[in-house]
Amino acid sequence: MGLYNDTVMDHFMNPRNVGEIEDADGTGVYGSPVCGDMMQVQIKVKDDIITDAKFKTFGCGSAIASSSMATTMIIGKSVEDALEVSNKKIIDELGGLPAVKVHCSVLADHAIKSAIYDYAQKNNKTYKGLEGFD
Numbered sequence: 001m002g003l004y005n006d007t008v009m010d011h012f013m014n015p016r017n018v019g020e021i022e023d024a025d026g027t028g029v030y031g032s033p034v035c036g037d038m039m040q041v042q043i044k045v046k047d048d049i050i051t052d053a054k055f056k057t058f059g060c061g062s063a064i065a066s067s068s069m070a071t072t073m074i075i076g077k078s079v080e081d082a083l084e085v086s087n088k089k090i091i092d093e094l095g096g097l098p099a100v101k102v103h104c105s106v107l108a109d110h111a112i113k114s115a116i117y118d119y120a121q122k123n124n125k126t127y128k129g130l131e132g133f134d
């Protein structure tokens with residue numbers, strides 16, 4: 001037993017920030033090239049601070065735990081700081097994921113960046129770290 005640690009299990013069993021934001025400032029969808037699993041992240045931004053974030057996913061438990069953790073990590077952060085939340089940092093914050101499940105955390109990372117890209121496009125803003133995104 002014990003493929004997943006207690007933090008991962010907690011975020012899988014009680015995921016934070018699941019759902020949709022009706023008047024979102026940015027929406028990002030990302031599908032894994034590995035398996036086709038999808039992740040949607042939506043954000044609210046005020047004065048360049050992410051005030052809310054919600055996710056929906058067809059992904060597995062690791063994807064759920066990663067996005068739950070990732071949304072808690074970006075809420076309250078400036079957009080620039082949120083862009084620093086890499087899948088490695090998400091995994092560290094979760095206390096580790098099994099190697100075969102690392103790619104699932106990439107869904108959260110990419111969907112967040114894609115939501116920020118959407119926000120940036122709509123507001124004529126540019127941020128470092130969004131190069132090559134669409």
Ligand code: FES
Pocket residue numbers: 035037058059060061062063101103104107
């Ligand atoms: Fe598909 Fe994790 S999201 S296996």
Ligand code: FES
Pocket residue numbers: 032034035036037059060063101103104107
């Ligand atoms: Fe699809 Fe893990 S198998 S993201």
